[in-house]
Amino acid sequence: MNPGCFFYVLMGCVLVMAACTQTVFEDTNEPDKIIVHRNTTNQQIDAGVAKRDGxxxxxxxxxxxxxxxxxxxxxxxxxxxxxxxxxxxxxxxxxxxxxxxxxxxxxxxxxxxxxxxxxxxxxxxxKAKDRLLNFNFLDVNTNQRITPDKVSIADVGGGTEQQTISDQSYVKPGRKIMVVEKAGYKTYTQEIDIPASPEPFSISALLNPN
Structure with a gap:
């Protein structure tokens, strides 16, 4: 065989082998891993996990x-x-x-x-910061603002004892049972959820006269 022809045949074989066998690095959803695959004659073989050291x-x-x-x-x-x-x-x-x-x-x-x-x-x-409360209690008939005689809250499930609060009080966020009392009005009870936030939290209710 002509030496020049033999060289070209040999190079062709090398290129075919390179095309049939290659290494692929695949990024995974786990960023501390790289899965290394080797394709040999179109068959994918898992070659393990390559770690990024240090x-x-x-x-x-x-x-x-x-x-x-x-x-x-x-x-x-x-x-x-x-x-x-x-x-x-x-x-x-x-x-x-x-x-x-x-x-x-x-x-x-x-x-x-x-x-x-x-x-x-x-x-x-x-841990959630204590949150500032603003009262907004109104007469259900006149829509006039009412200052209650007493407002008390307690954690739902009995996590804390009932405590009396006032307008502009700071309260730990959480689910609460609130009781509003005012002479001449029916006692108002409501469950409220005070989420964590740096902003003031407004408590609103319509009170019914006796």
Whole structure:
């Protein structure tokens, strides 16, 4: 065979083999993993997991006291940098600041050891700030504003004892039973839910004369 022809045949074989065998790196929904696949004669074979060394994947699992459950809409700060869910931090010590509107700021000291790899779950409890209340009680017939003799609230389920409150009081958010009393009017009872927020919360009711 002519040497020149042999060279071209050999190069053609190499190109065919390269086309039949290739490595594909696939990003997954889990950011600390890269799935490596190798295609051999069109058959896909899982080649395992390739780790990104030297970084911890931060997972947010912060809870709220009201409403009870996982905190949504939080901001986690490392100094002046935001640490998002699934972001990566190198090994070291951090003082993280966790913020959410209507809740007390939470501080967490985090130490990621030099031999740690994988997911670091950030936990903690955000506590709702006391909320300012505004009264808006009206006569059902005249629509005139009424100043009640007494307004008391208690947690639904008996979490706290009944307490007397006044206009411009600060109250812990949560589900409450409210009782409004005024001479010459029927006692008014209502269940209310005071959500966490930095804004004042208005309590409104129409009172019926006796």
């Amino acid at each position: 970084l911890a994947v931060i997972k947010h699992e912060i809870q709220c006291d009201h409403p009870a459950g996982r905190a949504i809409g939080i901001t986690v700060w490392n100094n002046n940098e935001i640490v998002t869910h699934n972001s990566r931090l190198p090994h070291g010590q951090y003082n993280l600041r966790i913020e959410k509107s209507g809740y007390d700021t939470l501080f967490k000291d985090v130490y990621i050891q030099s031999d740690f790899e994988g997911k670091y779950v950030l936990t903690g409890m955000l």
